[in-house]
Amino acid sequence: MKRLFPILSVITAGLLAYALYQALVVAPTDALQGDVYRIIYYHVPSAWTAFLLFLINFVASIVYLFRRSQKADMVALVCAEVGVVFCTVVLVTGPIWARPVWGIWWAPGDIRLTSTLVLWLIYVSYLVLRRFSSSAQTQMLAAALAVFGALDMPLVYFSIWFFRTQHPQPVIGGGSMDPRMLHTLLISWAAFLCFAFLICWARYRLEVLQREVEQAHAMESLVGAGVTAKPSMPLTRGAK
Amino acid sequence: MTTQTFLFHYGQYVAYIATWLIHGFYIGILLHRFSRARRELNELEKGK
Numbered sequence: 001m002k003r004l005f006p007i008l009s010v011i012t013a014g015l016l017a018y019a020l021y022q023a024l025v026v027a028p029t030d031a032l033q034g035d036v037y038r039i040i041y042y043h044v045p046s047a048w049t050a051f052l053l054f055l056i057n058f059v060a061s062i063v064y065l066f067r068r069s070q071k072a073d074m075v076a077l078v079c080a081e082v083g084v085v086f087c088t089v090v091l092v093t094g095p096i097w098a099r100p101v102w103g104i105w106w107a108p109g110d111i112r113l114t115s116t117l118v119l120w121l122i123y124v125s126y127l128v129l130r131r132f133s134s135s136a137q138t139q140m141l142a143a144a145l146a147v148f149g150a151l152d153m154p155l156v157y158f159s160i161w162f163f164r165t166q167h168p169q170p171v172i173g174g175g176s177m178d179p180r181m182l183h184t185l186l187i188s189w190a191a192f193l194c195f196a197f198l199i200c201w202a203r204y205r206l207e208v209l210q211r212e213v214e215q216a217h218a219m220e221s222l223v224g225a226g227v228t229a230k231p232s233m234p235l236t237r238g239a240k
Numbered sequence: 241m242t243t244q245t246f247l248f249h250y251g252q253y254v255a256y257i258a259t260w261l262i263h264g265f266y267i268g269i270l271l272h273r274f275s276r277a278r279r280e281l282n283e284l285e286k287g288k
Contacts, residue, residue, distance in 0.1 A: 024252065038252035042259045085266045092262065093255040100248035195263075202270060209277045216284045 005201065012194040019184070019191040027184040039097040045189035046089040047116075049196045051153060053083030054123065058150035061143035073139050074211075076146060077130055078203045080123050082196055087120045102166065112167035115156040122149035 023041035030037035060076035063069055094113070095105040107113055126149060129142050160167050177185075247254060 020256070024256075034248060036248050036251040039255040042255055046259070085262060089259050089262050092258050096247060096251050096255045096258065100244050100251055103244065199263075199267070199270075202274075206270060206274055206277065209274070209281065213277050213280045213284070216281065220284065220287070 005198070008194070008198055008201075012191065012198055015187075015191040015194055019188040022184040022187050027181055028178060033101055036097060036100050039093050041184060041188045042192075043090060043093040043097065044185060045192040046086045046093070048189055049192050050083045050086035050090060051157070052193075053079040053086065053196065053200070054119070054150060054153055057083060057123075057146050058153075061146035061150075064139065064143045065147070070211075073143070074204060074207045076143065078200050078207060080126050080130075080146065082200050082203060084120065084123045084127060085199075086192075086196065087116070087123065090116065091120060107166045110166050111159045111163045112156065112165045115152060115159055119149070119152045119156055122152060125149075 019041070023038055027038065027041070029035055057076045057079040060072045060079065063072035064076060094116075098107070099105050122145070126142055126145050129145060130138065133141070135141070159165060160169060
């Protein structure tokens with residue numbers, strides 16, 4: 001496993017470099033928007049990756065609520081955190097494209113933009129809850145928040161189908177896209193997926209390490225207090 | 241050159257830099273947290 005991570009890192013770096021070359025050099029220039037349209041090669045794959053991570057967070061949260069599995073809880077936390085990073089990329093690159101094309105940075109009241117911002121805020125709230133709440137119920141509350149928060153995802157995705165919005169129509173299934181552009185977009189998504197997987201892996205290892213530190217601290221406190229028996233339950237962040 | 245014109249010509253590069261600044265910042269946070277957790281674990285092991 002230790003060797004696999006550097007190998008995957010090299011493959012991902014190669015894929016990201018190839019995707020960048022395709023996005024900035026090979027993909028044809030858009031007839032109407034010029035070269036600024038190339039932002040979709042980071043914006044759209046980041047959005048898809050964020051959605052996928054939030055979906056995994058949703059499934060892991062349900063698993064945690066039913067089984068109280070610590071692994072499911074860690075997967076949910078990791079996916080929410082990395083998903084927020086990708087969603088931040090979406091919210092930053094979108095206005096960079098909108099300013100020259102629409103003439104405005106942000107369309108207030110646009111349901112696609114607003115629901116995406118709300119989605120980001122929900123998962124930021126999730127992370128704030130995880131980080132600052134010391135209650136024993138934190139994991140359960142966070143899982144419940146994640147389940148309800150996931151309800152915003154279909155709204156974000158389908159908003160451009162069902163509502164009048166300034167946001168462009170979906171890339172796949174919503175319009176005609178040059179096959180070379182679609183090819184570049186899919187390569188970019190593959191590169192971003194590999195990158196997200198690596199980051200999630202590293203973040204999962206960090207979470208395991210942090211829980212080991214917390215458990216060691218708790219054991220030290222117990223030993224200091226004269227308690228010699230091992231705790232009957234695994235010590236978690238909420239049980240400090 | 242206005243912001244709009246600048247972004248029309250160079251927006252793809254600006255977005256690319258912004259994307260990797262965000263990811264780089266997050267990777268920096270992860271590395272910092274890794275080193276802190278390892279240091280704490282080592283200190284706890286030394287204290288035993």
